[in-house]
Amino acid sequence: MIWPFDRIWPLDVVVDKAERNHTRRMAELHAFSFTRPWTDGEFDDLLDQKTVYGFTARELRWGKTDILGFVLVRAAADEAEILTIAVAPRWQGRGIGRRLMDKVLARAHGDRTESVFLEVDENNNPAVRLYRKLGFIQVGGRPDYYRDSAGQRSSALVMRRDLR
Numbered sequence: 554m555i556w557p558f559d560r561i562w563p564l565d566v567v568v569d570k571a572e573r574n575h576t577r578r579m580a581e582l583h584a585f586s587f588t589r590p591w592t593d594g595e596f597d598d599l600l601d602q603k604t605v606y607g608f609t610a611r612e613l614r615w616g617k618t619d620i621l622g623f624v625l626v627r628a629a630a631d632e633a634e635i636l637t638i639a640v641a642p643r644w645q646g647r648g649i650g651r652r653l654m655d656k657v658l659a660r661a662h663g664d665r666t667e668s669v670f671l672e673v674d675e676n677n678n679p680a681v682r683l684y685r686k687l688g689f690i691q692v693g694g695r696p697d698y699y700r701d702s703a704g705q706r707s708s709a710l711v712m713r714r715d716l717r
């Protein structure tokens with residue numbers, strides 16, 4: 554079977570702990586996807602917090618490492634919250650978000666976390682589908698929580714995945 558060029562899978566993707574030297578690229582990826590981008594300083598501050606951890610998906614190609622996506626999580630007592638997740642636009646839909654989330658759930662399981670929470674825009678179909686596929690269920694909502702660049706408002710869904 555011949556794959557169309559834009560569907561070529563990243564060759565060698567490793568999903569591993571997010572480090573301080575990844576934050577510039579994390580801020581760049583965040584800015585591609587969100588109307589209120591976080592700075593690399595904000596990512597540094599978050600990663601410096603003991604309760605915050607993250608993972609980056611990195612591809613090694615022609616001797617250079619590129620960060621294709623990341624996820625950040627805050628753990629508190631027996632719960633964890635997904636703070637943000639983003640995959641580079643041209644690499645979306647290739648299983649990277651799924652691998653990042655699998656890593657979070659494995660870590661949360663290892664930490665004996667009871668539940669993982671997140672908030673997502675009700676109109677963000679790719680993200681909502683991904684979370685539902687991973688077993689997250691809607692447990693609440695925040696009406697008119699988001700506003701897009703055109704001023705259009707939408708609600709946040711609060712979702713939870715129980716681990717025990």
Ligand SMILES: CC(C)(COP(=O)(O)OP(=O)(O)OC[C@H]1O[C@@H](n2cnc3c(N)ncnc32)[C@H](O)[C@@H]1OP(=O)(O)O)[C@@H](O)C(=O)NCCC(=O)NCCS
Binds near residue numbers: 645
């Ligand atoms: C949401 C996001 C992280 C998903 O990452 P991804 O690498 O594109 O997702 P995956 O390729 O791992 O897809 C996993 C599942 O998500 C869903 N999905 C992904 N892209 C989709 C799309 N364009 N349309 C519908 N569903 C989609 C599907 O259920 C898919 O499973 P399937 O391929 O078996 O059907 C990514 O799209 C992204 O960075 N979006 C912009 C930032 C964002 O919205 N973050 C979430 C904020 S809560």
